[in-house]
Amino acid sequence: MTPRVIGLDLSLTATGIATWDGRPTSTIRTLASDGDQRLRSIMVTVRADAWDYINSEPIELAVIEDLPTHAHGAGITGMVHGAVRVALIERGVPYALIPPATLKKYATGRGNATKPDMRMALFQRAGLDLRDDNQVDAWWLRAAGLDVLGHPLVDLPKAQREALTKVSWPAAVAQ
Numbered sequence: 001m002t003p004r005v006i007g008l009d010l011s012l013t014a015t016g017i018a019t020w021d022g023r024p025t026s027t028i029r030t031l032a033s034d035g036d037q038r039l040r041s042i043m044v045t046v047r048a049d050a051w052d053y054i055n056s057e058p059i060e061l062a063v064i065e066d067l068p069t070h071a072h073g074a075g076i077t078g079m080v081h082g083a084v085r086v087a088l089i090e091r092g093v094p095y096a097l098i099p100p101a102t103l104k105k106y107a108t109g110r111g112n113a114t115k116p117d118m119r120m121a122l123f124q125r126a127g128l129d130l131r132d133d134n135q136v137d138a139w140w141l142r143a144a145g146l147d148v149l150g151h152p153l154v155d156l157p158k159a160q161r162e163a164l165t166k167v168s169w170p171a172a173v174a175q
Contacts, residue, residue: 003149004059006049007141009134010080015042016134018142019049020059025135039083047087058091061173063145065137066097094170105163107140125154148173
């Protein structure tokens, strides 16, 4: 059975989600005029996606694109990370943080890949043409989690897969 893994590309304005059951990826869009209610909206949506209602249990892993090193102290995106992490903790879902350069290296072989490069890699490897870069990142985050759990979605060169060894995976995830 394929492990239940979600991918999350967190942003206050457009959070990309790749759900555990392989449904089409989606984006949670929020409006600045909604103020801090945007945090709750994202948290509630992620909390719902972090639960397997069919089996009445939490998913096995959430993979989140980490903040860029220079932005770790940034307030707004950091707040979204905090709200989503609380939702995952409440559901008992272990999570891993993947730095953007590591995700890019995993997906394309280059840590400095552009958004179009990520999209093209998805199209070439999986035949998916997603036009929303948040969804593209979320798809690759989910793929990384499934790969680490021994259920890769696509065939990648060993060098690209080795990028995942730099990630600090939760104890529940054996590499």
